[in-house]
Amino acid sequence: MSGLLQTMLTFLQNYGYLALWISVFIAAAGVPLPISLVLLAAGAFSALGEFNFVLLFILAFSALVCGDNAGYLIGRHWGSRGLDWLERPGKWNRFIPPRTVERSRTYFRQQGGWAIFLSRFIFSALGGVINLLAGSELYPYPYFVLADTSGEALGALIPLLLGYIFGASWEAVGDVLGPLSLFILGLLVVVLLVTRLVRYMQRLKRAQTAKVDQSIDVQSSPAGTPMVDTPARPSGNLPLL
Amino acid sequence: MPLLSTRTKLVVTGILLCVALGATIFCAVQTVQAIQRFREEHALTTSGDVRTIRPWMTIHDISRVYHVPENYLYKWLDIANPQSVRHATLNSLAARYHRSLDGLIGDVQNAVRTYRKEHQSYLSSSRNAQGPPSLRRRET
Numbered sequence: 001m002s003g004l005l006q007t008m009l010t011f012l013q014n015y016g017y018l019a020l021w022i023s024v025f026i027a028a029a030g031v032p033l034p035i036s037l038v039l040l041a042a043g044a045f046s047a048l049g050e051f052n053f054v055l056l057f058i059l060a061f062s063a064l065v066c067g068d069n070a071g072y073l074i075g076r077h078w079g080s081r082g083l084d085w086l087e088r089p090g091k092w093n094r095f096i097p098p099r100t101v102e103r104s105r106t107y108f109r110q111q112g113g114w115a116i117f118l119s120r121f122i123f124s125a126l127g128g129v130i131n132l133l134a135g136s137e138l139y140p141y142p143y144f145v146l147a148d149t150s151g152e153a154l155g156a157l158i159p160l161l162l163g164y165i166f167g168a169s170w171e172a173v174g175d176v177l178g179p180l181s182l183f184i185l186g187l188l189v190v191v192l193l194v195t196r197l198v199r200y201m202q203r204l205k206r207a208q209t210a211k212v213d214q215s216i217d218v219q220s221s222p223a224g225t226p227m228v229d230t231p232a233r234p235s236g237n238l239p240l241l
Numbered sequence: 242m243p244l245l246s247t248r249t250k251l252v253v254t255g256i257l258l259c260v261a262l263g264a265t266i267f268c269a270v271q272t273v274q275a276i277q278r279f280r281e282e283h284a285l286t287t288s289g290d291v292r293t294i295r296p297w298m299t300i301h302d303i304s305r306v307y308h309v310p311e312n313y314l315y316k317w318l319d320i321a322n323p324q325s326v327r328h329a330t331l332n333s334l335a336a337r338y339h340r341s342l343d344g345l346i347g348d349v350q351n352a353v354r355t356y357r358k359e360h361q362s363y364l365s366s367s368r369n370a371q372g373p374p375s376l377r378r379r380e381t
Contacts, residue, residue: 179271186265
């Protein structure tokens with residue numbers, strides 16, 4: 001167990017619910033803290049009779065949502081200015097074309113909801129970055145709140161419940177959750193790449209078919225005369241028929 | 242030009258797919274191993290094995306998990322005022338009493354083992370006092 005986690009657990013044991021709310025809020029705002037493990041431990045402590053499970057859930061959920069909103073607002077206030085600067089052509093920002101920034105904004109507006117929702121409970125390590133990104137990309141706030149609250153309900157409930165169920169073995173559960181979330185992420189990336197690969201193959205096939213059709217069109221004369229009547233080539237070879 | 246571009250994209254995507262597949266398989270193996278470790282540890286914890294005592298546990302937690310009275314543990318560790326350390330983890334207890342963490346965990350493990358022995362001998366002696374019916378008949 002890391003020293004940081006040990007310190008956080010001591011803080012949790014000594015100061016109770018307040019310590020939980022503060023540490024969860026800070027982590028959700030973007031500071032990299034092992035908050036899933038703290039929630040697992042809190043669930044285990046509640047199974048051992050030290051905390052009330054329902055109260056833990058309410059506090060953890062509210063802290064997560066507040067922290068996420070803080071991250072979003074920071075991104076919206078300062079991050080969007082940075083992106084605006086990148087969009088303007090200039091001496092220092094010539095490496096990222098303004099069109100790319102605009103395209104990323106459009107893409108995030110279309111697909112960002114899923115990224116926000118999934119990063120609340122499956123890829124929680126990315127949560128802080130996604131909040132800043134959502135703010136920077138000016139993702140619509142009502143949609144952000146909707147995806148965030150629904151995701152965080154699961155994000156708070158899953159570790160607390162697992163901790164409550166497995167009690168003193170919560171550390172081993174935490175060791176499973178890390179590689180499991182990476183495995184799910186890997187699967188998603190594989191599915192995405194396979195989809196892309198199929199699309200490129202189809203595009204390539206279509207392009208090749210079009211090329212063959214074009215070459216047939218070039219070979220046939222515009223008047224529609226048959227191939228057998230074509231004159232001898234300059235090389236002197238006669239046609240087969 | 243667009244044909245070449247699509248072909249390049251296809252090759253790059255193929256390479257990325259291979260890398261992603263490799264990473265996913267690696268993560269799958271890690272997950273399976275972690276699940277196995279979890280099952281072993283959970284089995285040890287539920288059976289009450291004292292090796293699973295951890296630095297994050299408080300005396301209260303240990304008494305709940307290993308079924309030993311809290312007062313017995315406080316007495317064993319020579320803690321005069323249990324109320325003041327009720328929420329202290331073994332880690333913070335070790336720091337407070339200037340002891341090594343491993344030494345403190347070892348002491349707690351001994352306390353649990355001793356309590357179980359005392360309790361078991363008490364149980365077995367009470368069981369022996371009753372004795373099997375055939376023996377009792379012979380004694381009389």
